[in-house]
Amino acid sequence: MSRGRILLVDDEASIRSTLSLILSREGYEVVTAADLASGTAQCGTQEWDVVLTDMILPDGSGIELMRCMHERGSQVPVIAITGEPNLDTAVEAVRLGAYDYVSKPLRRETLVRVVERALERYRLSRENARYRHDLERLVEARTGELIASERRYRELIEGAPEMIHQLDEAGRFLAVNRTQLSTLGYTLDELLQQPLASICAEDQAEQVADHLRRIRETGRSELATQFRRRDGTLLDVEIRALAVRDEDSSFLLSRGFAHDTTGRKRLEMQLIQADKLSTIGLMVSGVAHDVNNPLTGIAGYAEMLLAQGSLAPEVESSLRFIYGEAERAGRIVANLLGFVRQEEGRRDYFDLHTTIDAVVDLMAYRLRQARVEVRRTLDRNLGAVYGDKHQIQQVLLNLVNNAVQAMAGGDGAACLSxxxxxxEGEVAITVADTGRGIPPSILGSIFDPFFTTKREGEGTGLGLSITRAAVEAHGGRLQVESVVGKGTTFTVWLPLPMGDEEVEVRNEPAGEAVAEALVSVGPVLVIDDELHIRTWLQRILQGFGYPVEVAVNGADGLARIAARDFSVVLLDYMLPDTTGIRVYEALASTHAELQSRVVFMTGAIDRVVEQYVRDHRLPFLQKPFNAKALRGVLTAVAR
Structure with a gap:
């Protein structure tokens, strides 16, 4: 196997023959050329490991051959041979890349050594070139991978829904993703090299400084703060930050992931509000019981005295005033109960105008306090409306409340219409105010969940969103018109019942239906722990012609039922020793004939008793009630 291919260029045949023989015996393949032309041709057509050339040729010089090879980019080592050493020629040969420069006559050992060194250098040169090529390819591939990885990382960061930023050791922005820029309204140039504290609420400077210190010292930190948008508004956020360190654990930068918690905080506020409403509901229910019981006595005794007749005019006027005010107080309590109960999902036919009056009664104090004049223009030909009465009441209450707030602090006359x-088959309910009006720039956003122009803590931004949802759930729609400085008009459109059939509106309590004539019944038992109510009922019932017994609690009532037959039992739900339901179930098990003639009474609407009365189809009297309502229930029971 050849140790290498050598081109020998020399014009002397004896030298070509001698050198070829020496190199061939050393295992090299040798090709010879006698002049520059043939040498140049050989260099251009074949691959060589070493070229030996005489510096003086008949048609040129070895320098020219080397120049030709140099121009072609050849890296093959050239050994220059000369019989007349010349410094200029040697310098030029070296400049053109000659590996060595030897003089004639050549000794065998010198020739072999020079050729071997040239071959070794060429081999190393080619290996280095190959390694360099492989390394360049590897670097190029890894660089491409890094670029692709960086691109994927950048796309991931830029496309993330969270706000992401990088800070230097001093807490200045190095990078900010699109989400954070678009959320806050800044450009990248506006934030780069600015401190994190520059976009946080002014009172958060100390907390931000502690946050940055914790990142440097512990490698991580969490901070609940507020970002200030470019327009000056604040955004509640939670930042989770991690430190990035080099191989020596030196701090390089920190990455922060900021999550918008505004919606969550508003939801938390809404839950707190809902919890407050639930608590208020329990309080109102309890207060209603404590208020309705004395109201029953006040109205009842006033009614009883008025029925006696032959009263002095001023006495009769005073009694009618007492009776009227007691009934008005009863209506207010009933409206409060209806508001806090919020019986969603129960739809029936109801009187819309009665609901509107109830809303005005509920808002009466605020309307007077704000000096708002209320004008009602109600279509008296409007029949019954079908829907969830309590939900529609809530809709109107929200709109009226917003109207009062819009007119607060105004200079002109405040009027609520x-x-x-x-x-065309719909009823339009308009709620119009003469308040500040809504700017056109935000008019399209007022129904969006959590949108609010109120200060933090004054509203959740859910009122109008819930209001519209409730209207649309009834198959209706909610429209708004507003002029800044003149006021706002909301219009609720609800579909009317189809067909010409008249719809009976059932007004609660059901016991208020009045009979034309009293049907005679036997003894009546009154079970109530309130002395004035027992006494009033006893007198009224005796006036109706009924024999009456009274019991102060559940045990007393059951004992009397066991001892005597009664035709009707008036049973209060809340008793000191038990509940009306337990008394009813006890008497039903021993006196089945009496269970359909039990009339429940209560001063507070409790969902449990209300559902129980409905399920068992029992008559029911909501305190305060009058003699007329009592008479009607007794007549209905007797039938």
Missing amino acids: LATRVV
Whole structure:
């Protein structure tokens, strides 16, 4: 196997023959050329490991051959041979890349050594070139991978829904993703090299400094703060940050992931509000019981005295005032109970105008306090409306409350206009105010969840969103018109019942239906722990012609039922020793004939008793009630 291919260029045949023989015996393949032309041709057509050339040739010089090879980019080592050493020629040969420069006559050992060194250098040169090529390819591939990885990382960061930023050791922005820029309204140039504290609420400077210190010292930190948007508004956020360190654990930068918690905080506020409403509901229910019981006595005794007749005019006027005010107080309590109960999902036919009046009664104090004049223009030809009465009441209450707030602090006359009108199978309910009005720039956003112009803590931004949802759930729609400085009008459109059939509106309590004539019944038992109510009922019932017994608690009532037959039992739900339901179930098990003639009474609407009364189809009297309502229930029971 050849140790290498050598081109020998020399014009002397004896030298070509001698050198070829020496190199061939050393295992090299040797090709010879006698002049520059043939040598140049050989260099251009074949691959060589070493070229030996005489510096003086008949048609040129070895320098020219080397120049030709140099121009072609050849890296083959050239050994220059000369019989007349010349410094200029040697310098030029070296400049053109000659590996060595030897003089004639050549000794065998010198020739072999020079050729071997040239071959070894060429081999190393080619290996280095190959390694360099492989390394360049590897670097190029790894660089491409890094670029692709960086691109994927950048796309991941830029496309993330969270706000992400990088800070230097001093807490200045190095990078900010698109989400953070778009959320806060800044450009990248506006934030780069600015401190994190520059976009946080002014009172958060100390907390931000502690946050940055914890990142440097512990490698991580969490901070609940507020980002200030470019327009000056604040955004509640939670930042989770991690430190990035080099191989020596030196701090390089920190990455922060900021999550918008505004919606969550508003939801938390809404849950707190809901919990407050639930607590208020329990309080109102309890207060209603404690208020309705004395109201029953006040109205009842006033009614009883008025029924006696032959009263002095001023006495009769005073009694009618007492009776009227007691009934008005009873209506207010009933409206409060209806508001806090919020019986969602129960739809029936109801009187819309009664609901509007109830809303005005509920808002009466605030309306007087704000000096708001209320004008009602109600279509008296409007029949029953079908829907969830309590939900529609909530809708109107929200709109009226917003109207009062819009007129608060105004200079002009405050006027709230409530109107109904029937238009092609729909009823339009308008709530109009003379308040500040809503700017056109935000008019399209007022129904969005959590949108609010109120200060933090004054509202959740859910009122109008819930209001519209409730209207749309009834198959209706909610419209708004507003002029800044003149006021706002909300119009609720609800579909009317189809067909010409008249719909009976069932007004609670059911016991208020009045009979034309009293049907005679036997003894009546009154079970109530309130002395004035027992006494009033006893007198009224005796006036109706009934024999009456009274019991102060559940045990007393059951004992009397066991001892005597009664035709009707008036049973209060809340008793000191038990509940009306337990008394009813006890008497039903021993006196089945009496269970359909039990009339429940209560001063507070409890969902449990209300559902129980409905399920068992029992008559029911909501305190305060009058003699007329009592008479009607007794007549209905006797039938």
